[in-house]
Amino acid sequence: MAPLRIALYNGKGGCGKTTLAWNLAMGLARRAPTLLVDADPQGSLGDWADWAGSEGRYSIAFCDWAGWCEGGQPDHRYRVTDCPPRLDGDGIEAILGQADVVLLPVLPSPLDLWASRRSAEFLQDLQGRRPGLRGYFVLNQVEARSALSRASQSAIAAMGLPVLPVRVARRAVYRSAAVDGVSVYHMGRHAAAACDEIERLIEEIVK
Numbered sequence: 001m002a003p004l005r006i007a008l009y010n011g012k013g014g015c016g017k018t019t020l021a022w023n024l025a026m027g028l029a030r031r032a033p034t035l036l037v038d039a040d041p042q043g044s045l046g047d048w049a050d051w052a053g054s055e056g057r058y059s060i061a062f063c064d065w066a067g068w069c070e071g072g073q074p075d076h077r078y079r080v081t082d083c084p085p086r087l088d089g090d091g092i093e094a095i096l097g098q099a100d101v102v103l104l105p106v107l108p109s110p111l112d113l114w115a116s117r118r119s120a121e122f123l124q125d126l127q128g129r130r131p132g133l134r135g136y137f138v139l140n141q142v143e144a145r146s147a148l149s150r151a152s153q154s155a156i157a158a159m160g161l162p163v164l165p166v167r168v169a170r171r172a173v174y175r176s177a178a179v180d181g182v183s184v185y186h187m188g189r190h191a192a193a194a195c196d197e198i199e200r201l202i203e204e205i206v207k
């Protein structure tokens, strides 16, 4: 079966591409063999991650974009690619060109949403050329119990890209897991809510 290919994309930095790519890959590796591709040349995934301690139930392999292009990666059911914080260009086209699902993490503020507008347009332009390509906003770093402001709702509506129902909350455990080089799945009981939202995100992507 061909792998399901998921890319985390937004030309804007700091919205959660790397955090979500990493945790999604770890959650997916609990289901089936997974490959995590770090396409950010300044990416640090390979440097800090404690790979030995971070496997799920199945294997998780890792490579950078150059390594991916060279080939030779093990067979996998899921592939997660972390994009560099670039809006467009050949590199991005090549990465998104091989994705089935593109997730565009956004912070839930009108300012951040509008700053992601050109990325959303770029993705929709690609979808125009590849009708099977799925693309969604993922609201990340959402404050607990806070409703989405009307301004944010209208920014989302104006951009016309669907939003996945799961919202990823702002949680210290995402940062502390990153500091420890592990995913939220390895952070014990106080990460249960974070694991739960990553699981729900995965269910929405793989269904």
Ligand SMILES: Nc1ncnc2c1ncn2[C@@H]1O[C@H](COP(=O)(O)OP(=O)(O)O)[C@@H](O)[C@H]1O
Pocket (backbone or CB within 6 Å): 012, 013, 014, 015, 016, 017, 018, 019, 020, 085, 140, 141, 142, 168, 169, 170, 171, 172, 174, 175, 178
């Ligand atoms: N849901 C979250 N809760 C708390 N901190 C987060 C969350 N998502 C991301 N962060 C933090 O925000 C910063 C930017 O996230 P990162 O994944 O590096 O973004 P990007 O890859 O888009 O530049 C990092 O310090 C990361 O730990």
Ligand SMILES: [Mg+2]
Pocket (backbone or CB within 6 Å): 017, 018, 019, 040
């Ligand atoms: Mg990043």
